[in-house]
Amino acid sequence: MSGEFDEYLPEFLEETLQGISDFEQMVIDTDPQAGAPDLDLVNGMFRIAHSLKGNALMLGLENIGNLSHEMESLLHSLRDKPQLFDSGIVDCLLHCMDVLRSMCADISQGVDPALDQPDALMVRDELANQIARLEGKGSGEGAHVEGGGKENLSPIKNLTTELLLSDLINNNEAQEQPFWRISFRPRENARFTSVADPLKLAMQMSRWRLSSVQVLAVDQLPFLDQMNPQQCYLGWEFQIIDSVSRSDLDNLLIPWYEMGEISIQELQKSPAGHNELSGDTRVGDINAEKEDTTSLVGNKALASNGGVADSVRVDISKIDELINLTGEVLIQHSMLARTVMNLPQTDDVDLEKLHEQIDALGTQMREMQENVMFVRMLPVRHVFNRLPRMVRDLSRKLGKKVKLQMTGQETELDKSVLEGILDPLIHLVRNAIDHGIESPQKRVAQGKPETGTLAVSAWQQGGRIVIEVCDDGKGIEQEVVVQRARSQGLLVGGDDLDAEQIYQFLFIPGFSTAKNVTDVSGRGVGLDVAARNIRGMGGVIDVTSTKGRGTQLQLKLPLTLAVTDGLLVRIGRQQFVVALTSILESVHINSQKIQSIAGMGRVIHFREAYIPVVDLRRIFHYHDAKSLKLDREENPSVPHLLLVLEAENLQLAIPVDELVGQQQIVIKNMELNYNAIPGIGGATILSDGKVALILDVIALGWLFRTLVSHRAIKVA
Amino acid sequence: MSQRQFLSFMLGNEEYGVDIKHVHEILTWKEITAIPNTPSYVLGVMNLRGSIIPIVDMRRRFCMSEKPADDHTVIMVLNLKGRDKTRIAGLMVDSVRDVYDIDDEQIASPPDFGSGIDTDFISGLATLRKEDQDTENLIILVELSQLLDADMLSRSSDVNANIAPEEELDPTPLAS
Numbered sequence: 025m026s027g028e029f030d031e032y033l034p035e036f037l038e039e040t041l042q043g044i045s046d047f048e049q050m051v052i053d054t055d056p057q058a059g060a061p062d063l064d065l066v067n068g069m070f071r072i073a074h075s076l077k078g079n080a081l082m083l084g085l086e087n088i089g090n091l092s093h094e095m096e097s098l099l100h101s102l103r104d105k106p107q108l109f110d111s112g113i114v115d116c117l118l119h120c121m122d123v124l125r126s127m128c129a130d131i132s133q134g135v136d137p138a139l140d141q142p143d144a145l146m147v148r149d150e151l152a153n154q155i156a157r158l159e160g161k162g163s164g165e166g167a168h169v170e171g172g173g174k175e176n177l178s179p180i181k182n183l184t185t186e187l188l189l190s191d192l193i194n195n196n197e198a199q200e201q202p203f204w205r206i207s208f209r210p211r212e213n214a215r216f217t218s219v220a221d222p223l224k225l226a227m228q229m230s231r232w233r234l235s236s237v238q239v240l241a242v243d244q245l246p247f248l249d250q251m252n253p254q255q256c257y258l259g260w261e262f263q264i265i266d267s268v269s270r271s272d273l274d275n276l277l278i279p280w281y282e283m284g285e286i287s288i289q290e291l292q293k294s295p296a297g298h299n300e301l302s303g304d305t306r307v308g309d310i311n312a313e314k315e316d317t318t319s320l321v322g323n324k325a326l327a328s329n330g331g332v333a334d335s336v337r338v339d340i341s342k343i344d345e346l347i348n349l350t351g352e353v354l355i356q357h358s359m360l361a362r363t364v365m366n367l368p369q370t371d372d373v374d375l376e377k378l379h380e381q382i383d384a385l386g387t388q389m390r391e392m393q394e395n396v397m398f399v400r401m402l403p404v405r406h407v408f409n410r411l412p413r414m415v416r417d418l419s420r421k422l423g424k425k426v427k428l429q430m431t432g433q434e435t436e437l438d439k440s441v442l443e444g445i446l447d448p449l450i451h452l453v454r455n456a457i458d459h460g461i462e463s464p465q466k467r468v469a470q471g472k473p474e475t476g477t478l479a480v481s482a483w484q485q486g487g488r489i490v491i492e493v494c495d496d497g498k499g500i501e502q503e504v505v506v507q508r509a510r511s512q513g514l515l516v517g518g519d520d521l522d523a524e525q526i527y528q529f530l531f532i533p534g535f536s537t538a539k540n541v542t543d544v545s546g547r548g549v550g551l552d553v554a555a556r557n558i559r560g561m562g563g564v565i566d567v568t569s570t571k572g573r574g575t576q577l578q579l580k581l582p583l584t585l586a587v588t589d590g591l592l593v594r595i596g597r598q599q600f601v602v603a604l605t606s607i608l609e610s611v612h613i614n615s616q617k618i619q620s621i622a623g624m625g626r627v628i629h630f631r632e633a634y635i636p637v638v639d640l641r642r643i644f645h646y647h648d649a650k651s652l653k654l655d656r657e658e659n660p661s662v663p664h665l666l667l668v669l670e671a672e673n674l675q676l677a678i679p680v681d682e683l684v685g686q687q688q689i690v691i692k693n694m695e696l697n698y699n700a701i702p703g704i705g706g707a708t709i710l711s712d713g714k715v716a717l718i719l720d721v722i723a724l725g726w727l728f729r730t731l732v733s734h735r736a737i738k739v740a
Numbered sequence: 741m742s743q744r745q746f747l748s749f750m751l752g753n754e755e756y757g758v759d760i761k762h763v764h765e766i767l768t769w770k771e772i773t774a775i776p777n778t779p780s781y782v783l784g785v786m787n788l789r790g791s792i793i794p795i796v797d798m799r800r801r802f803c804m805s806e807k808p809a810d811d812h813t814v815i816m817v818l819n820l821k822g823r824d825k826t827r828i829a830g831l832m833v834d835s836v837r838d839v840y841d842i843d844d845e846q847i848a849s850p851p852d853f854g855s856g857i858d859t860d861f862i863s864g865l866a867t868l869r870k871e872d873q874d875t876e877n878l879i880i881l882v883e884l885s886q887l888l889d890a891d892m893l894s895r896s897s898d899v900n901a902n903i904a905p906e907e908e909l910d911p912t913p914l915a916s
Contacts (some may be wrong), residue, residue: 348790598774644776651774694775697827698785698794701777707785707792715773715787 036079037128038337040088041712043072044121045409051117052412060106066627070099071115075231076124080411082227087137087285088127091144094151095120099493101158108158116150118413123147138301164183202235202263203292209240209259210284226260228276233265263291280421288648291320340439343399350393351690351709356712357386397587402481404491407446411453418457425475432482436488438584444561445491445581448554452493452577453478460497460575468609470572472496485581489565491579502526508535517632527567528673531555559722562588562605588691590708592684592716593667595640596652599716601689601708606721608668608675610683615664628666628677635668635675636728643727655681671725678724687711703727743843746866748879752807753800756833757840757866757879764817766836769809786830788817796887797831802861807834820884834867839893840879840882842866846893847881860886 050069054061070730073096080088096119123144127137137144184233192662208225226237240259251257270290277286288515361382369375408430421425437445461467461476468474479494502523509529531552555565563581582588590601613628618637629632641652656662666677689708694701705720742837746757772784781800785792795815799806812835820827839864863883869876 352790646774646776647780650772651776692790692792694785694792697792697829698775698782701775703777704775707773709787709790709792713787714771715785715792717773717775 033131035133035337036085037081040076040124040128043076046122047072048413049409050112051121052416054109054114056109056111056114059109061102061109063103063106066099066103066106070103071233072097076616078227078230082224085131085137087144088124091120091124091127091148092146094155095481098151098155098158101155113154116147116154118131119143119147119150122730188505201292202265203267203290204264205261205291206264206273206277207240207259207261207287208280208284209286210256225280226262229262229264232268235265236265237262261321267292274276284345312356338399340400343396346396346399347393347690350389350396353714354386354389354393355709355711356391357382357590359713360384394609397438397584398436400438400584401436402439402442403434403436404442406491407442407449408433408480408482410446410450414450414453415457415478418454419461422458423463424457426461427475427477428477429477430481431479435482435484435489437581441489441561441581441584442456444557445579446501448557449480449491449493451551451554452579453480454490456493456495456497456575456577460495460499462498483585489583491581492576493579494574494576496574499571499573499575500527500530500567501540501571505529523569524567527569530567531565575600587688590689591667591686591687592710593677593680594682594684595680596650596654597648598646598651599684599710599714601716601718602667602669602721603705603718604686606669608670608672610665610680611677612668613664618664630668630677633675635677637666637677637679637722638728640678642731644725656677669724671721671722671728674725674729676728689718743841746840746842746879746881747816748837748840749798749814749831750835750837751802751804751833755837755877755879756798757842757881758816758818758884759881760839760886762818762820764819767815767817767830769813769815769832783832786815788828788830791828793817793828793830795832797832799832799834801887818884820887831887840866840868842868842881843878 047069050072052063054065073092077089077092077096079085080092098113098116126143130137146624206229229237238261240261245257270288273288274303277288280286282553364375364378364382367373367375367378411430412428415426415428444464456478461478462470462472464474468477469679477496481494482489482491484490498584505526506515506529508522512535514529514532514535515521529653535552558565558579558581563579564579566580568578569575588739589604591607592599592601594600611630617628617630618626619629626637628637639652644652654662656664662681665680665682667680667683669676669678691706692708694704694707701717703720703723705718705723707715707717710716745760746755747760747763748755750756767788767882768868770786772786774784775782775794781797783795783797785794797806809867811834814832815832816836817828817830820829846866846868849864850862861883862880864881866879866881867876868879
């Protein structure tokens with residue numbers, strides 16, 4: 025790897041991945057059927073490819089730089105001949121994005137991505153062919169980059185050094201007037217290193233559209249034999265078309281001030297409203313630097329008023345640390361409150377006032393905690409952005425016509441939930457296209473519009489987020505599901521199932537109603553995985569469907585995985601937290617109500633159902649045997665207290681000693697410093713600073729089932 | 741010749757050393773929450789400024805006799821570089837003793853005790869002469885990467901292995 029720029033890599037990767045998904049969106053927005061593409065889109069793609077090239081080359085990632093350069097060439101040719109635009113170009117550009125993504129993945133794993141991988145070679149051939157076609161040279165078989173027209177750049181390896189300044193210039197067809205003129209004259213004794221190479225300045229500048237790059241001659245160029253090879257005799261002048269903010273310029277130029285003289289001239293008033301005097305020249309000495317800082321500060325203030333996007337990229341671990349700290353502060357607060365509570369009343373202390381202030385402090389700190397939590401929230405757009413590409417690829421593969429409608433992209437979700445819904449959502453969308461929406465012929469025959477509509481939307485409903493995938497396809501045929509369930513032995517008898525019960529079959533592993541297995545779906549894996557993931561996050565999937573009209577799937581998810589409402593219970597010497605959503609009821613019951621069943625365990629008869637009673641000691645083994653010993657084992661007069669829990673479609677009752685109280689808990693990961701413990705979903709810190717374990721009710725149900733089946737086998 | 745600093749701690753009469761660069765902090769004894777289905781030497785977990793960290797009882801880890809916590813008992817918070825990730829964990833030890841500079845060439849590899857003693861946890865032995873008193877003491881240098889290894893943990897957290905028979909659990913009579 026390049027080494028010296030490693031610290032910029034995370035930022036580069038993040039920016040690049042964002043660029044890739046923006047680019048993809050633009051590619052998909054161009055409609056090859058409609059003929060020539062929208063020039064704005066092409067320009068947009070060009071800009072992304074261009075800045076990608078600049079950034080990559082700056083970090084010494086030549087392979088990404090070279091590939092983006094070839095993409096740029098294609099887009100350049102496309103601008104000249106938009107009438108030749110077709111789906112081949114779309115495919116080619118999308119393939120480029122795939123290759124770039126995998127290169128980014130390589131880089132993030134510390135591998136230098138190679139351009140001679142089969143994928144990369146293929147996509148470069150494709151690019152070369154497309155360029156050749158656009159340039160009217162016929163198909164240049166295997167000719168990697170020869171079609172680049174005026175930029176004949178093979179061998180590609182030497183691109184960085186052969187990069188021409190003219191290559192940086194944006195084709196300024198619209199004759200836009202430049203906003204800035206920047207000139208850079210290196211000092212006489214400036215020492216150029218690989219970090220401060222004038223070419224790098226040019227590359228950095230090229231993230232914006234440049235209308236011209238000129239070489240400024242010095243007053244007197246020495247004769248060749250008197251030239252000092254260490255010295256730079258030339259200067260450069262850049263004209264930038266984009267209305268860049270002054271602070272962005274300054275940020276970029278700061279390292280260069282010490283290399284020489286930089287002058288920045290504002291040629292037009294930018295719409296962002298910079299009220300600076302145009303044409304100030306700065307010399308890279310200490311005094312000028314001092315003045316700079318003042319003008320920089322002024323500029324930042326302006327930028328925040330001027331509508332320039334004000335956001336900061338922050339590493340998620342920093343936010344988590346902040347969340348931890350606020351939690352700790354709250355614990356400290358409750359300890360302080362308790363101490364104050366126990367203070368004796370004396371004349372010289374106004375206890376009343378002290379209590380009041382501590383209460384106020386507590387309110388504010390809880391507010392602070394809530395706000396910190398919200399920092400982790402991200403718009404669902406980050407996940408939705410993956411869909412258009414997928415829908416396009418899938419519908420083409422399956423010969424279907426699908427229009428994707430997305431709403432509510434700005435709905436915010438916790439980052440961890442967002443990551444968790446990506447796979448389920450993809451499954452549901454694949455399913456909707458494969459099983460839901462019919463082929464165009466069928467649709468027309470049924471009097472439906474030829475193009476099916478797939479609506480994906482998100483909104484907040486109470487404390488939950490709802491994500492809906494809705495298609496206008498054939499709907500779920502209940503009879504087929506029932507038939508299939510019978511033939512797979514999942515259903516015996518039972519003709520009076522309601523719709524909801526029937527739809528539950530869809531989420532059973534291995535269940536599929538598709539007659540043909542495609543590589544898209546139909547193997548019956550997918551829906552069950554999606555459902556399990558969603559339930560694992562404390563969410564639910566609702567299905568409604570009308571035959572012939574379409575299917576509607578709703579995912580209802582908690583806003584965040586980090587905070588939940590829980591009930592603190594005591595079992596023997598241990599305290600556990602149980603999520604409120606999984607508690608059905610808590611009941612006091614006398615011994616007569618607990619029945620033993622043939623060595624398989626005990627059940628209670630409760631609300632018309634027999635519910636197994638699960639002693640946690642069968643699942644949790646402690647070294648201290650008394651850990652989970654219930655009070656009533658010492659004192660049989662204590663009545664049974666059972667907590668009835670719902671784990672997926674199984675109900676369990678666990679004996680507990682005491683319901684301590686309900687509280688909002690922050691879920692902490694145990695795996696971070698230890699390991700996952702089956703049946704334990706994490707831990708939380710109580711208001712006295714102690715740790716309590718959180719019961720994972722779904723895993724408990726699962727553990728109980730394996731327990732029972734083990735026993736059943738043993739008995740048999 | 742390179743020299744490293746070691747922090748030493750006591751378990752009974754034996755003195756052990758860990759490379760000081762792994763030591764985060766030393767805490768006095770705090771209440772620990774026990775966790776189920778773990779090897780016996782994992783005492784439980786503790787709250788370290790909002791992070792949940794496991795606590796390892798070093799006496800149990802080295803199969804020594806148990807000793808109840810007293811005023812000297814401390815928890816050394818260390819970062820342990822395991823095979824898969826770096827964890828933060830606390831080691832419960834009898835007391836913390838001293839910091840030594842030890843040259844690499846002073847460190848001898850542990851002898852082979854045969855199958856009786858597991859030397860995986862020992863990275864080396866060093867004998868130090870105390871200048872003021874004319875005594876020598878042996879420091880056993882601990883191999884931290886092996887202490888909380890993922891494989892060892894999963895070995896005994898197999899749930900089914902730990903299921904107690906139903907009959908032993910609730911001695912109270914059931915309704916017939």
